[in-house]
Every structure is written in C-alpha cells, then in structure tokens.
Amino acid sequence: MPAEQTSASSHAAVDRVVAALAADGLEPRIVWFDDAVTTAQLAADALGVEVGQIANSLVFTLDDEPILVLTSGAHRVDTEWLGEQLGGRLGRASKEVVKAATGQVIGGVAPVGHPSPVRTFVDTELAAFDEVWAAAGHAKTVFPTTYDDLVRITGGTPTAVEPAQRT
Incomplete structure (x- = not known):
C-alpha cells in the first residue's frame, strides 16, 4: 500500500520534483511505495487505477537530442512512426544520457525537476483521464496530476505516440 510523503521519505531527485511542482503552482502530493514500481x-496495480492513467516517462534521442515522451501506460511508443512525425530518427537513450538530461535514473524519471529543460511530448491518449500519475524522481514515487497540467508544467507538445491504425 502506498504512503503519502513524510519528512523521513526524502531523496534529492524527488526534492527537485517537489520544488518544480510547487514553482508551477501545484501542490506536490508525492506517493511513496514500499517497493519500486518500474x-x-x-504502478497502476499499486494505485488501484487503470494502466492508461500512468504517464510513462521515456527518454529517447531524436537524432542526437535527448527528448522526453510521456506516454500512456496502455500502449507502447511506435519509435519509427513517431520519429517520422517529429522529423528525425528516434532511438532509446542510454542510461547515461537519461541521467545527464534529467538528473534522474531510468525507472523514476519525472516529467519535471531536470537540470535544464528537456523537449517534451505528451501522449494525447492521457487526455482521456481526469487524473494521471507520473513518476516523481525515484522508482518508488509517483504523483497525481491532470493531462492539462502535465502539458503546462513540462511545456510539452501534445502528440500521438503511435499511429491511429497499424498496417
């Protein structure tokens, strides 16, 4: 069962996420889990929500630029198709690129709290939910938000991450 953040549950990356959320006018409500929810x-099972409400934070490289794609947990990113839509070649970022771009490690990458802005694309499928959950800087943390706030706080571009119909 997840627990709300307490002063005893702190981590530098999570603290940066909390500060970024507060700076964007949101009340940070970090949920800590006993075990990693990678x-x-x-994450959906632990929270008792639909898997589509989970905003997966995936770092890719678009040509050589690290980008962040926040995608609904209900489906996968079609990297070839999305790369074409974005006008380049999309590839998985190495753990070193993820850490350098976000200041966080794979499994806990939050949409905010990065050392510098990361160009972000937000899956339009997340708009179907009143509440979505995103990682909060550590593999044992998440926070609730809305699709509109997710787009706003990341400066993200609403984007489909897979084609409407696969051929």
Whole structure:
C-alpha cells in the first residue's frame, strides 16, 4: 500500500520534483511505495487505477537530442512512426544520457525537476483521464496530476505516440 510523503521519505531527485511542482503552482502530493514500481502495470496495480492513467516517462534521442515522451501506460511508443512525425530518427537513450538530461535514473524519471529543460511530448491518449500519475524522481514515487497540467508544467507538445491504425 502506498504512503503519502513524510519528512523521513526524502531523496534529492524527488526534492527537485517537489520544488518544480510547487514553482508551477501545484501542490506536490508525492506517493511513496514500499517497493519500486518500474512498470506502468505495477504502478497502476499499486494505485488501484487503470494502466492508461500512468504517464510513462521515456527518454529517447531524436537524432542526437535527448527528448522526453510521456506516454500512456496502455500502449507502447511506435519509435519509427513517431520519429517520422517529429522529423528525425528516434532511438532509446542510454542510461547515461537519461541521467545527464534529467538528473534522474531510468525507472523514476519525472516529467519535471531536470537540470535544464528537456523537449517534451505528451501522449494525447492521457487526455482521456481526469487524473494521471507520473513518476516523481525515484522508482518508488509517483504523483497525481491532470493531462492539462502535465502539458503546462513540462511545456510539452501534445502528440500521438503511435499511429491511429497499424498496417
């Protein structure tokens, strides 16, 4: 069962996320889990929500630029198709690129709290939910937000991350 953040549950990356959320006018409500929730399904099960409400934070490289794609946990990013839509070649970022771009490690990358802005694309499928959950800087943390706030706080571009129909 997840627990609300207490003063005893702190981590530098999570603290940066909390500060970024507060600076964007949101009341940070960080939920800590006893165990890491490194997949959308694990997070959804722990929270008792639909997997589609989980905003997976995936760092890719678009040509050589690190980008962040916040995608619904209900589906996968079609990297070839999305790369074409964005006008370049999309590839998985290495753990070193993820850490350098976000200041966080794979499994806990939050949409905010990065050392400098990361160009962000927000899956339009997340708009179907009144509440979405995103990682909060550590694999044992998440926070609730809305699709509109997620777009606003990241400066993200609403984007489909897979084609409407696969051929």
